[in-house]
Amino acid sequence: xxxxxxxxxxxxxxxxxxxxxxxxxxxxxxxxxxxxxxxxxxxxxxxxxxxxxxxxxxxxxxxxxxxxxxxxxxxxxxxxxxxxxxxxxxxxxxxxxxxxxxxxxxxxxxxxxxxxxxxxxxxxxxxxxxxxxxxxxxxxxxxxxxxxxxxxxxxxxxxxxxxxxxxxxxxxxxxxxxxxxxxxxxxxxxxxxxxxxxxxxxxxxxxxxxxxxxxxxxxxxxxxxxxxxxxxxxxxxxxxxxx
Numbered sequence: 001x002x003x004x005x006x007x008x009x010x011x012x013x014x015x016x017x018x019x020x021x022x023x024x025x026x027x028x029x030x031x032x033x034x035x036x037x038x039x040x041x042x043x044x045x046x047x048x049x050x051x052x053x054x055x056x057x058x059x060x061x062x063x064x065x066x067x068x069x070x071x072x073x074x075x076x077x078x079x080x081x082x083x084x085x086x087x088x089x090x091x092x093x094x095x096x097x098x099x100x101x102x103x104x105x106x107x108x109x110x111x112x113x114x115x116x117x118x119x120x121x122x123x124x125x126x127x128x129x130x131x132x133x134x135x136x137x138x139x140x141x142x143x144x145x146x147x148x149x150x151x152x153x154x155x156x157x158x159x160x161x162x163x164x165x166x167x168x169x170x171x172x173x174x175x176x177x178x179x180x181x182x183x184x185x186x187x188x189x190x191x192x193x194x195x196x197x198x199x200x201x202x203x204x205x206x207x208x209x210x211x212x213x214x215x216x217x218x219x220x221x222x223x224x225x226x227x228x229x230x231x232x233x234x235x236x237x238x239x240x241x242x243x
Contacts, residue, residue: 055108110189137217142210181212215229
């Protein structure tokens, strides 16, 4: 398995999503990004649609394939974000958004936060855009208008993905409107920032910030990893730094 090679001449750009959270964006991240696309394409038949809210297919990736990226996160991102350099746990996957809005469950219309995996630990996420057409969409960051409600509703739909829809339809205009990918502020959350997509662009952020794939043109999505909205995602479970 060929190792992914990180560009040694990176320019790390950090900007603030809100008062509490940063977002890092790094362009030209890998020296061999086509290797990642080739790997996903070679394993196309192994992609599966998860039970969770992701609107498409995912392919788990072994940490051996991700070792250079994991080391980069451990070394560089721990300098910018409040998590400890040691004791990190990594889970990585290729993600391929494919669903059209008419196929959504109600939760797929919304931004989301990454689930807490263990008490006393924090979640961060990295993604690498591996598609050429920026019109397939970047990543939006949001702020809930009623955070407690969405924690409750996420619990309601765990057993039945359609549970709670009628309640939401009564309360929110967005659930009376035709379904679409969330790309702007609505009556559930306010848009804080959007990172545009660019091939071989790396983005790192806290999983506690509501976020989603900001897809304006879902008709461009494809089940083919070489043509579709392919990303390489790394989820980091970490110990918070003592401030």
